[in-house]
Amino acid sequence: MAASINIGVYSDALVVLGTAGIVVPMVQRWGLSPVLGYLAAGALLGPLGLGALAGVVPPLHWITVSDAGNVSGIAELGIVFLLFLIGLELSFARLMTMRRLVFGFGTAQIVVSTMLIAAVARLMGVPAGPALVLGACLALSSTAIVVEVLAAQGRMTTTAGRASFAVLLAQDLAVIPLLFLISVLGAGVEGSIWRGLVLALGQAGAALAAILLFGRFLLRPLFRLVASSGSNELFIAATLFVIVVTGVVAAVAGLSMALGAFVAGLMLAETEYRKAIEALMQPFKGLLLGIFFFTIGMSIDIREVLREPLWLAAAVIALIGVKAFTTFLLGRLFLIPRYGALETALLLSPGGEFAFVGIGAALAAGVVEPGAARFALAVTAISMALIPGLGALGRVIKKRNAPPEPVDPAVLARPEAQVGHAIVVGHGRVGKVVTAMLVRHKRSFTATDSDAIAVARDRRAGHPVYYGNATDAAFLESCGLKDASAVIITIHTPEAIDAIVKLVRSLRADIPIISRARDATHARRLYAKGVTEAVPETIEASLQLSEAALVNLGVPMGKVIASIHEKRDEFRADLITAAGGETTHAIKAKTT
Numbered sequence: 001m002a003a004s005i006n007i008g009v010y011s012d013a014l015v016v017l018g019t020a021g022i023v024v025p026m027v028q029r030w031g032l033s034p035v036l037g038y039l040a041a042g043a044l045l046g047p048l049g050l051g052a053l054a055g056v057v058p059p060l061h062w063i064t065v066s067d068a069g070n071v072s073g074i075a076e077l078g079i080v081f082l083l084f085l086i087g088l089e090l091s092f093a094r095l096m097t098m099r100r101l102v103f104g105f106g107t108a109q110i111v112v113s114t115m116l117i118a119a120v121a122r123l124m125g126v127p128a129g130p131a132l133v134l135g136a137c138l139a140l141s142s143t144a145i146v147v148e149v150l151a152a153q154g155r156m157t158t159t160a161g162r163a164s165f166a167v168l169l170a171q172d173l174a175v176i177p178l179l180f181l182i183s184v185l186g187a188g189v190e191g192s193i194w195r196g197l198v199l200a201l202g203q204a205g206a207a208l209a210a211i212l213l214f215g216r217f218l219l220r221p222l223f224r225l226v227a228s229s230g231s232n233e234l235f236i237a238a239t240l241f242v243i244v245v246t247g248v249v250a251a252v253a254g255l256s257m258a259l260g261a262f263v264a265g266l267m268l269a270e271t272e273y274r275k276a277i278e279a280l281m282q283p284f285k286g287l288l289l290g291i292f293f294f295t296i297g298m299s300i301d302i303r304e305v306l307r308e309p310l311w312l313a314a315a316v317i318a319l320i321g322v323k324a325f326t327t328f329l330l331g332r333l334f335l336i337p338r339y340g341a342l343e344t345a346l347l348l349s350p351g352g353e354f355a356f357v358g359i360g361a362a363l364a365a366g367v368v369e370p371g372a373a374r375f376a377l378a379v380t381a382i383s384m385a386l387i388p389g390l391g392a393l394g395r396v397i398k399k400r401n402a403p404p405e406p407v408d409p410a411v412l413a414r415p416e417a418q419v420g421h422a423i424v425v426g427h428g429r430v431g432k433v434v435t436a437m438l439v440r441h442k443r444s445f446t447a448t449d450s451d452a453i454a455v456a457r458d459r460r461a462g463h464p465v466y467y468g469n470a471t472d473a474a475f476l477e478s479c480g481l482k483d484a485s486a487v488i489i490t491i492h493t494p495e496a497i498d499a500i501v502k503l504v505r506s507l508r509a510d511i512p513i514i515s516r517a518r519d520a521t522h523a524r525r526l527y528a529k530g531v532t533e534a535v536p537e538t539i540e541a542s543l544q545l546s547e548a549a550l551v552n553l554g555v556p557m558g559k560v561i562a563s564i565h566e567k568r569d570e571f572r573a574d575l576i577t578a579a580g581g582e583t584t585h586a587i588k589a590k591t592t
Contacts, residue, residue: 012065015045016294035145035353036385038290042297043381049302065298080261081281081288084243086143086172087265088278098166105163105334106170109348112326113139120318129185130368134376136178137359138319142352143168144293145387149347159340160394163331164347171352176262178358185367223273236280242268296356297381304378315379320386324349339401343394350387351380415446415466419483423476424448425500426491427458427465430516434490435463445488446479471499473507481507489515494522498529505530520575527579539571 019041027037043049051064060066118135126134146164155161219242226238243264250260268277305312324345331341359376362368368376421444424435431447438445447465449455455467468475470489481487487504489497497515504513512532517523523534543564550560 011062015063015065016291019045019290019294034290035142035293038293039297039300039381039384042294043300043302044297046298046300048298048300077288077291080243080247080257081284081292083175084261084265085281087262087267088269088274088281089265098162098169101163101166101334102170102173105330105336106167108330108333109167109327110136110139110171110174112330113323116322116326117319120322126372130362130372133178133182133185133358133362133367134372136174136181137355137362138351138376138380139323140171140174140352140354140358141168141323141348142350142384142387143172144353145384146347146391149388149391159337160343160347163336163340163344167327167344167348171354175354175357178354179361182358182361182365182367185362185365219267219271220273223271227273227276232280235276239268239277239280293353296353299356299360299377300381301374301378304374305382308375312375312378312382315375316382316386319351319379319383320349320390339394339398343391343398346390346394347387349390350383352384355380415448415479418444418446418480420485421445421480421483422486422488423479423481423484425470425487425489427454427463428490428492430492431490432463434488446484448475448479471496471503473503476504476507481511484511486512486514489513492516492518494518497522498525501526501529501531520571523575524579527576533572534575536571536575539568543568 019038023037023041027034027040045051045064047064047066049064050060051066054061054064054066114132114135116135117138118131121131121134122128146168150158150161150164222242223235223238226234243261246264246267247257247260250257250263268274327345327348328341331344332338336344356377359368359373359380363370363373422438424431424438424445424447427435427447427449431449435445435447447463448468448470449458449465450467450469452467455465458465466479468479470476481504487500489500491497491500494517497517501513501515504511509530513530514533515526515531515535517526517534517536519538520536523536523539526534546567547560547564550563551557
């Protein structure tokens with residue numbers, strides 16, 4: 001039995017899987033993108049890297065991929081799932097809300113960048129058809145890395161984040177006609193290149209029409225039937241069935257399976273089962289995308305980098321320069337602020353993962369010469385490695401040169417002088433309830449919050465809340481801490497709560513502090529720091545749940561309320577004892 005196993009296939013597959021478990025965590029520890037880790041591992045361990053030496057140094061056989069064909073199935077699966085997930089994330093409603101940037105700015109960026117890059121390729125002697133394909137492939141940017149960089153920094157909602165995402169959406173859609181174009185050119189359709197492009201766009205339109213028909217009449221009944229079974233396994237099986245069927249149909253029609261997977265994702269995005277499918281596919285997403293990028297890395301020829309380093313460096317600089325210049329000018333044309341357009345241009349100027357898909361398909365179809373394909377892939381890989389640095393450069397330039405954003409006058413309001421009032425730190429959902437109860441019982445207060453946008457919005461709505469940082473002693477003093485009767489902390493971040501408690505207690509040892517706490521452990525820590533009352537979220541939720549349950553079970557309301565208060569006092573006593581037994585009441589008694 002063991003003799004029938006193809007060890008080579010299994011060893012190559014283990015290298016790919018081992019990269020996800022060993023190499024990528026190491027790369028992440030160094031602060032680099034996992035995508036770059038997969039690309040570098042694929043280039044180093046692939047058949048064009050150390051894998052080429054496996055015949056000379058036998059031990060390398062176990063840590064390298066010597067034959068790309070052994071993992072070609074995994075590679076195809078990675079591409080298929082990448083396109084499927086992109087299709088699943090798109091929807092017609094989502095596109096319509098961003099239509100000006102997606103179909104205006106995004107389309108213009110693709111077309112102009114493609115024409116400029118193709119023109120450079122023509123000047124270097126590349127025929128018209130291959131030059132257009134190379135231009136279109138290199139015009140695309142890296143959805144995976146750019147989105148990862150923006151999301152990690154919490155910048156998806158900034159001007160640069162929204163503009164970049166809109167262009168990336170347009171580029172994801174552009175993959176459809178690009179793959180059609182490569183199929184047309186590879187099939188040797190007669191006529192001009194423009195005729196082939198028009199044909200490709202016509203076929204793409206027909207495919208979108210088919211999506212609407214099949215999505216409307218077949219998918220919902222299928223998934224309604226599967227969902228009624230209540231089985232996650234059957235739901236996953238149905239999803240995989242749709243992906244594979246559309247991929248196979250596309251392949252039979254002479255297109256790529258990846259295109260079929262994109263169609264499947266877009267079909268499912270229009271159903272009410274989209275969120276459930278996203279949740280079920282989430283565990284597979286990271287691994288399959290990692291495998292996809294590893295196999296992309298295997299197509300990078302390190303020898304190409306070593307053969308012509310100067311030409312390669314010049315090409316990378318030219319690609320980034322042309323795309324950045326084009327994107328910046330178009331961004332300004334579409335009324336994107338100067339430094340937002342600059343940051344967007346720098347993020348989108350390198351190549352992207354779909355260049356590997358498109359150039360690989362063009363190479364397999366005989367549209368692009370092997371030498372040109374290898375050079376373009378090397379340029380793409382090197383430029384992608386520069387994305388985090390280019391994004392950081394854009395932020396630095398903006399920080400140093402951009403004028404400060406105008407401040408809402410409502411944020412500049414200062415607290416009025418009061419005596420005997422409560423200072424409420426935090427005006428979110430919990431803070432609003434607390435201040436509403438203070439108003440009901442005619443108790444004066446000063447509410448504060450550190451979110452400038454929320455403060456401006458709440459003040460326009462008539463709420464007397466003030467902007468400021470409660471960990472700043474000067475701000476607390478401006479809120480009248482010296483004459484206040486209590487401090488109520490309603491924010492949810494434990495570290496910030498601890499800092500505020502420590503500061504308030506250092507400024508006034510006698511003032512009562514009532515603070516929200518994450519759980520019992522956090523409450524004990526707050527009691528040790530000197531709060532008067534700590535209200536743990538978990539304990540209060542359990543007490544409220546117990547009260548509702550007892551009342552609905554027929555226990556008289558009076559007895560229920562009494563027992564809940566008794567249990568709350570028990571919890572409080574236990575927490576104070578665990579914290580050291582001394583609260584602010586005891587501190588106050590000592591000072592008086």
